[in-house]
Amino acid sequence: MTSTFLSTLRGRHDHGDKCGITSVCSAHPDVIRAALLLARENDQPVLIEATCNQVNQDGGYTGMTPATFRSFVEEISGSVGFDSGRLILGGDHLGPNPWKHLPPEQAMAKARDMVAAYASAGFSKLHLDCSMGCSGEPEALEDELVARRAADLAAVAEAKSSVLPFYIIGTEVPVPGGASHAVDHLHVTDPAAARRTFDVHARSFAAKGLETAFDRVIGLVVQPGVEFGNANVVAYQPDRAKDLLQALVDMPNVVFEAHSTDYQTAEALSTLVDDGFAILKVGPGLTFALREALYGLDLIAAELDGAPPMLKQTMEIMMLGDRIHWEKYYQGNTTQQRLQRHFSYSDRIRYYWSQTAARQAVEALKKRLANDPIPETLISQYLSPLTAPVRSGALKPDFDALTLAYIQATLRDYAEACGH
Structure with a gap:
């Protein structure tokens, strides 16, 4: 099965092969479509992940259960x-969060139900994350308790899964979606802490008879x-991680999974994979690229028909009318918050694209651009990274092709870093 590809990552790394995989963390259909098309082009498997808040047995913020998310992705795959x-x-992040x-x-009863739903739906890569305290507990928990809860969830997955799942463990997880403040320096995981995480999970799994898991x-x-x-x-600095990389020697079959790799350079991504960070997670960086493409196409439409651009205005009205997804994350004065709503690397505008008004605005933009070919000169002005493939004839200058290609420009950096 394709999922067994994951089990080859460590061995191939040890043999000096360039081998990693991109974890596409998004529920946006255009992002998923772009990833699937690129994987088809490269003749490679594709890994698409959903988070505990995004998709769960209660529907999450997407309204999808694991089973419906699977159907959603498979429908795009077939198309x-x-x-x-x-x-x-x-x-x-499967756990009580x-x-x-x-x-x-x-909270753990709900987490068990969620893991059962993911396992029953055939999800074959499960990140067990029980690092957060629940009501009445400290914000951060002791390693042993975290590991016991993770093993508890693994037992559910083993019982409910239609395929034998592969697991990701680890509690030193960056804030999902990026930090809400400026960051200029980060503490790399202490190698002793990484070894301890591995060891306490091994003991907790064994205590439940889950050695094979x-x-x-x-x-x-x-x-x-x-x-x-x-x-x-914050860019990857290999010298700062060299001690951490030595910890891999003591953890057979394991690679490191790197979260929040969005916006790293192609060179940095490649070095991460070479160093043993073989699973590269990316999410907001892909919808950030989608938003850039859509805003660029909106400006092109305005040049062509003389009417003002409309998409950004629509999104602004939506976000001002429903502040729940951004207000506590974007600091500063009115101007600074306005800029962040549209241009933040955290890309919290991504929570709004699935709403009816946004979908209608995107469809209206597509119709504005449907009558005539988009001039190369306007692509050069507003979507300049795509000028060369349009000029060469490799890329069709229409709404769908340009949108997908813009997302794929980011995905190609990841694919090349992973050796594809």
């Missing part, structure tokens, strides 16, 4: 001619020193 047998689905306001017993732990989440805030990116 672009991608072999669904090469599709790997993952669940990220969506219900941490509840007492521990209730622990053999399928193929990744450990650590902090390699990469992150992004609303307006800046």
